[in-house]
Amino acid sequence: MENEKDENVEEEIKQILPFTKDIKILKTPKGEGVAVIKYSSLPASQIAEGRTKLIRLMIEKGKKLIPVFMNDSEWKLLFESPAGERWLESLEPERGMLNLIKIFKGSKNYPKSLRKLAVRVIENYSGIIESLSSDSYLPPHMIFEVTHRMIDEVFEILFAMKGVGLSESEGGILSFSKYFADSKYFRADDAFILYEMESSFKKCKNLFIIAGKSDIGRDEKYLLDKVVDFLSRCRKYVNEELTTEQERKREKNLFIGITSGVFLIIILLILWFWKPWDYLKPVNVPFAEQKRGGISGVYYAGKNFEKVITQKVDRKIRFRTYGSPVSGVPQDFFSVRWKGYIFFPDSGVYYVCTQSDDGVRVELGGRKIIEEWREKPLTEDCGKVRVKKGWHSITVEYFEAGGEATIDLLRGKKKSQVESVPAYDLCCSK
């Protein structure tokens, strides 16, 4: 007989909620029921709408059946895991409502499943109350009747978490402050919500009987808001209370891991852009201060330093000629090697460039920065360097094949603003 009735209810639920994949009706000790409804992924608004319709139908038919919605994984957890089995057992009349909290509190194996179920139940209730309070179709006393029942159940959950049944606790609901007053989530007067609910129910029901209808007034609206606020605090409390030390530790470690990972990435990014290892360090040449003003160059016959012709100090590494740059050097097929020091007045990024016809190569601080050792028309070639302020060793090699012979050593902080390196920043003259 009972089963037959349940089947009818299941059919009705399926008609109202076409997205339902499965239904199980669970009886509670008070002879009421929870309809656990498995749903497909659907927008929250559609679920809320379906839920409102369903509750309305249940109330109209005088059935005290609270719908609880669960997705596939929650459904699986509830009906296919040992954790779920015990939850279902706890709904048996002789076991007491939601004793599950007590059962799981002692078991270290399912803290997460328990927490999820308890939080889910409270969230569902909260959603139901919110949709009921905006439903002008239902008489308020019916809304308060359902809300009262759900709040009652939530108190059962809270008390069960303290290891006591609400009905067996001394003082019943009045002992609420004894157990929960020290929690940051609750106030001593939270327990009075039940009484307020009761008196609102009576008031609205009397009005309904006398006038044939009643509306939700400002007081009732305020009470329902208060209930939703209370449920939100309950959810936080349950979530925190049922998180084990181990889980907290794991979360903390994860947080530390992520934070230090992010920190490391930031450090790496800073290093990547700053490149401190990339800076050329200056050389210690104390004589350079007195001997600055030019750089020594050796001039050769032949494109590849075949025969020394002369050595002299040039004020700049710079000439442009169709003839011989220095007397005795042939006008074509010669080469020059300047070797000495160059001064950088600031630390930072510099462009060191040559304008040359023909080939050129430049070594700065032992690092090759320009290598264009080939016959070519006049072109500018640059190397980008990071230097520390001070003197740095430099070697500039150049050759001329035929025609025009040009070399100029330039420097600047921007590539578009390089200028010939002045004699003052070259070393060494005699």
Ligand SMILES: [Ca+2]
């Ligand atoms: Ca040439």
